[in-house]
Amino acid sequence: MIPLPAPKQDVLDRRDVIVAGLRRLVSAEAVIAEPLRLKPYETDGLAIYRQPPLAVVLPETTEQVAAVLRFCHANGVRVVPRGAGTSLSGGALPLADSVVIGLARMNRILDIDFADRLAVVQAGVTNLAITGAVADRGFFYAPDPSSQLACMIGGNVNMNSGGAHCLKYGVTANNLLGLRVVTIEGEVLDIGGTHLDAAGYDWLGLLTGSEGMLAVVTEVTVRILRAAEGQRAMPAGFASNEVAGACVAAIIGSGIIPVALEFMDRPAIHACEAFAQANYPLDAEAMLIIEVEGCTAEQDALLGKLADICREFGATSLRVAATAEESAAIWKGRKGAFGAVGRISPDYFCMDGTIPTSKLPETLHRIGAMADAAGLGVCNIFHAGDGNLHPLIMFDANNPEQFARAEELGSDILKLCVEMGGCLTGEHGVGIEKRDLMGVQFSDIDLDQQRRIKSAFDPEWLLNPAKVFPLLATA
């Protein structure tokens, strides 16, 4: 189990006073302190770790966020920001003495400007709601985490989230223009602006992916893009994970950038087909979902070239979705993949490492061998075009010995990603999950410099302090 820092006893002793103070700042109804009502906040998408907070505050405005942060800062209270709580790395896991600041009520779209191709939204607007608000004019917001129905843009910014269609359009960092944030001292800062390349230091780059440790995001200005004329998906079956991995490297190496290039291995194909009925190739050991977009002629030309590359790698099946319904079923299976694995295993850890695409065949082979040696099942479902792996390690948390083996296998897989020239996280962040592996990726000098940035924003380490950095630094 991952250790959390000891709670500050003086804060626990002042619990009632702190709750009463928070209620004066927002409203009584917007502060949750009853044990039963705190339950939904005790965990996030990494549900294996649980810790109820001291209280939850649900502000509706930037001013309320600022007042809450000023109050917590003055009272030495730790704060954990939270969007929808879908983090798979435990980023929103509370501490026993912390106040969770939940952004879910800040869910208004403030401005849409088609001429400047941007939308200004509050931090609690869901990812999918942004596209929903601009789709009737033929626009969309590009990053599309599979959790996009639930996860919020403030969480996306703090995890620098990606998704299936980020291969072509980039991740959250590539689709942001500006932020309104509040520091732990309660100061409101406007960062970036309404156009690319804002003046001054790249604060936007620094804040993006900062995992709720530097400031609380209250408003986000995102780029919206004109949607392509159409798109078509092509599932392709292969005889092994390694061959499918080699095909991915060949596609990227050919210079074609599909709008999505996703990978599923045999267990994933079967688990997803069972609920999506997407006509996946059940006899294949691995499948790629390759999607292209553009006008019909462009799609046809790209699909033809991609099919040729797949055939060179002995594709056992190739099928182009003929209708919008077929395409939707193909993506329903892929986007619901993590949930589908929940149907075949009591628990799973979703790992998230990135490697150079040329290393896919060797890495997949070694992950298979490591899983066999650990006696655990692993399901691979991932954003192959970006080299962003998601091995799902299946286990039963009620079996402590199996739980420990799953944790160890997870660490070994992430270390392998670093050994392959990649990194510990592709899109899910470090959170609590990879915190104690940071030394595998970074030297002490690197980590010290990163801690200095944290200290510059938050000298007392009150904002989401137990995440990202190995625990000793925060104790």
Ligand SMILES: Cc1cc2nc3c(=O)[nH]c(=O)nc-3n(C[C@H](O)[C@H](O)[C@H](O)COP(=O)(O)OP(=O)(O)OC[C@H]3O[C@@H](n4cnc5c(N)ncnc54)[C@H](O)[C@@H]3O)c2cc1C
């Ligand atoms: C089924 C499933 C599929 C997923 N698929 C993908 C995927 O394809 N791609 C991907 O990248 N991720 C994916 N994720 C992970 C997750 O959805 C993303 O990390 C997402 O961005 C988290 O958003 P959230 O609103 O749930 O944030 P939370 O989980 O609530 O918080 C995430 C982190 O951001 C911080 N935070 C949240 N809001 C704010 C704020 N306003 N200000 C400051 N800090 C804040 C929190 O403290 C925490 O550190 C998936 C998760 C699930 C459960």
